[in-house]
Amino acid sequence: MSTTTSLFISPTTPFTTTVTFTTIPPPKLNPKPKKLRQSPPKMSINNSPKTPTPTQLITSFTKLLWGKSLPPQLLISTVRTTWFTFWQLMMSQLAPSDPSGSYTRPISQFPYPNPTSLNPQTLHLYAALPCPWAHRTLIVLALKGLEHVIPVSIASPGLDGSWEFTPRGDKHDRKDKLNNVFIPTRDKVNGAKTLREVYKMRAGGYEGRCTVPMLWDFEKKEVVCNESYDIIELLNSGFNDVARNPDLDLSPLELKAQIDEWNRIIYPSINNGVYRCGFAQSQEAYDTAVDELFSALNKVDDHLRSSRYLCGDKLTLADVCLFTTLIRFDLVYNVMFKCTKKKVVEYQNLHGYMRDIYQIPHVAETCNLDAMLDGYYKFLFPLNPGNIRPVMPSASDHEYLLQSHNRENLSTSQQSVQVLVSYEIHNTFTRRYFHLRTRHRRISPFTLSHLRRRFDLPPFLVPQLCKV
Numbered sequence: 001m002s003t004t005t006s007l008f009i010s011p012t013t014p015f016t017t018t019v020t021f022t023t024i025p026p027p028k029l030n031p032k033p034k035k036l037r038q039s040p041p042k043m044s045i046n047n048s049p050k051t052p053t054p055t056q057l058i059t060s061f062t063k064l065l066w067g068k069s070l071p072p073q074l075l076i077s078t079v080r081t082t083w084f085t086f087w088q089l090m091m092s093q094l095a096p097s098d099p100s101g102s103y104t105r106p107i108s109q110f111p112y113p114n115p116t117s118l119n120p121q122t123l124h125l126y127a128a129l130p131c132p133w134a135h136r137t138l139i140v141l142a143l144k145g146l147e148h149v150i151p152v153s154i155a156s157p158g159l160d161g162s163w164e165f166t167p168r169g170d171k172h173d174r175k176d177k178l179n180n181v182f183i184p185t186r187d188k189v190n191g192a193k194t195l196r197e198v199y200k201m202r203a204g205g206y207e208g209r210c211t212v213p214m215l216w217d218f219e220k221k222e223v224v225c226n227e228s229y230d231i232i233e234l235l236n237s238g239f240n241d242v243a244r245n246p247d248l249d250l251s252p253l254e255l256k257a258q259i260d261e262w263n264r265i266i267y268p269s270i271n272n273g274v275y276r277c278g279f280a281q282s283q284e285a286y287d288t289a290v291d292e293l294f295s296a297l298n299k300v301d302d303h304l305r306s307s308r309y310l311c312g313d314k315l316t317l318a319d320v321c322l323f324t325t326l327i328r329f330d331l332v333y334n335v336m337f338k339c340t341k342k343k344v345v346e347y348q349n350l351h352g353y354m355r356d357i358y359q360i361p362h363v364a365e366t367c368n369l370d371a372m373l374d375g376y377y378k379f380l381f382p383l384n385p386g387n388i389r390p391v392m393p394s395a396s397d398h399e400y401l402l403q404s405h406n407r408e409n410l411s412t413s414q415q416s417v418q419v420l421v422s423y424e425i426h427n428t429f430t431r432r433y434f435h436l437r438t439r440h441r442r443i444s445p446f447t448l449s450h451l452r453r454r455f456d457l458p459p460f461l462v463p464q465l466c467k468v
């Protein structure tokens, strides 16, 4: 006797979108994504006698003046003064601050566009993998199923701080063949070498900051928008007639007030809060930023004890924005931006919440953890001048992020789902439909035993899940 059982959930119920989220297993990614790019040229001493490096020249010069080694006191005080002066110069220009030394993020030059004047077929998204702001747009584009309409070019950070495109050419695909994660690409629409070149192509040119994400209209040769929140709002609701997942609304009207309320906490204290810690130019400014950051994280963690997502059972734009900071937190911000009070993994609910979002189909593909590490430790204007990249924290790697989180149990809404059980007994194939009210978003072992008891199913049935 052979027994085959399958369970289906009716695709007609409003529940289906959610089920699609949770029952398709997360993509099988390679635990160790391929190295993205060559390491930057080594700053250490080059052994070639013909081409002395600046370091060799300085070393020879100091030897000439002071013999074998510099007096340590002189070395320390010289380096301290030089280092501090250059750090101040760099920070004042690249991370502008108010008089108290507190980082003030410059305002985007191209804010929210009028969606009715846009033709999605002529749009192109420029993004980068280390950047949390650009990451928002990649997630929403993927969840809405818009990649076939709005293609993406992925820039990578250059040693001089600009966003560059890889010269690897046409053969190179957007995603790594093995693990399907986003990787840097060439500029697919303008063939530019740097993002600055693209910004400059607009009529009237451009001299400001060339930031990612940037939405470009290649027919009008114009920057449509370079403010991440405006871009994700536009992607969420502006192109439903061409989106593969038009029913997914990450900013429904009934949750708008809640989303805005969370954003008012999350943006200044967490998203920008980590930068305010890392770019603080005085102890006072850092102390304020770090206090605000951790009290906001505590508040969110507390809330997530009883709520699956920030606004209840539905993923919203507020979650997307929080997620892109959380996923970088233990990897980068905790160490490099001195957000040291706690790691995300130490919170009771935040880490499970982060894993929950990571496991939504297509989200993991937007998280290139290697590119994040390289982007901050090796390229972000030299805050880590030795270029040494710390080891990946074990609770931040891909395998760990795929561990179960059990947060589906927090969903409160009872949904009516239709379940089809088909099985074969004594060579007779039987199919039966059942209606079930459940608050679980996937057919869990609990649901299966509940089904068996409720409908008196033979205990030897081993139902198998099918893709919905």
Ligand SMILES: N[C@@H](CCC(=O)N[C@@H](CS)C(=O)NCC(=O)O)C(=O)O
Binding pocket: 107, 108, 130, 131, 132, 133, 134, 209, 210, 211, 212, 213, 226, 227, 228, 229
């Ligand atoms: N407010 C902007 C911020 C974007 C932003 O600062 N992007 C950074 C990368 S994380 C960037 O491109 N910086 C380059 C520069 O400032 O020249 C948004 O949310 O889109």
